[in-house]
Amino acid sequence: MMDRRLRVVLAEDSVVLRDGMAELLGVRGCEVVATAGTAPELLAAVVEHRPSVAVVDIRMPPTQTDEGIRAAVEIRARMPEVGILVFSQHVEIAAASRLLADGAAGIGYLLKERVARTSEFVDALHRVADGGTALDPEVVTRLVRGGGRSRVDTLTPREREVLELMAQGHSNRSIATLLVVSERAVEKHVAAVFTKFGLPATDADNRRVKAVLTYLAESGS
Template sequence: MVINERLRVVLAEDSVVLRDGMVELLGARGCEVVATAGTGSELLAAVAEHRPSVAVVDVRMPPTHTDEGIRAAVEIRASAPGVGILVFSQHVEASWATRLLADGASGVGYLLKERVARTAEFVDALRRVAAGGTALDPEVVAQLTSSGRRSRLDALTPREREVVELMAQGHSNRSIAALLVVSERAVEKHVAAVFGKFDLPATEADNRRVKAVLTYLAEGGG
């Protein structure tokens, strides 16, 4: 399991002070930062050379400080799908985030710097993404789902909407049960109802959870 391994990380952050601090913090938490990058092109080169478990990417990087980082992240998703991507930024770039999630929500995270209160919380998200999970800040989810078709979402009950939104944030059934103060069995029933309303039958390679999150993000929620 990735959880028990020393994560290999490429860190893309143009602020030298923040970058050096993150390298130190991640190293203290059992991660190995194999390379750092200050530009989108440096990030692409570092990922191609080192093939890390996960890349931590800021959105706005030189030379234009607009969307170079997340553009590079989208390119990495296409060229190296086994590399997890955790966008860690002050900004939500909804259009590029949607493209980042276009081929699946597994192995993708998007956290806002000012909303991460503890290092342990960040490293937990990093490990989850590296293991193929999802870690989306609620504010990111809100912006991604601010518009869109409502047909299948209208069929959800308020509780089912809460459950699928927490799924989009990367929470397990056990975690959702704790947050909503209900039994894990109740959460399982809500998840099954979401699958049914989203027309997601069981398959041999059951990835319905990811498909349910993608449906939620694509059609609008929150």
């Protein structure tokens, strides 16, 4: 699946970084259909090209505050089929909470200095484009420590560890591999999280997404 060509709109106010990223993504099989240096340019490019994913920096001209994330929230509202990958130097808890308020599917938040390989970034783009979630562990940790933690505090250390990995987009099998435990053990921890978060089974059974959203909502601003 990773050889599927993704269509990407890239928003970054640094021309050097933007051009370098566009070149690297092209080498990795992505099609950068447009680049943008400001939030209005980003919105216009997404409306015009309808990419698989929009890569967004939080702080963009003219004020260098939250223009990027406001544009991302607008894209999310107007074109929910477009994945959003925030790529920033900063962990902005309020911004992350705003973006995740209507669901975590198709959302990513990576920190520039913590992406060691281009392949990791491209993998995250594919995951977000496929409706998954790609959250840097530091972002998740800061969300955990940032606010009310009533139900989160009921989790054991291992249950919290499993939920953090779920929030990063890992499957039960992937979590089992990372934690060096059986997949059955992971399933038990996930079931315990569902129980503690008050998430009974339903026909649609989207408890996994709801658990992550509960985790992020209670741990946000």
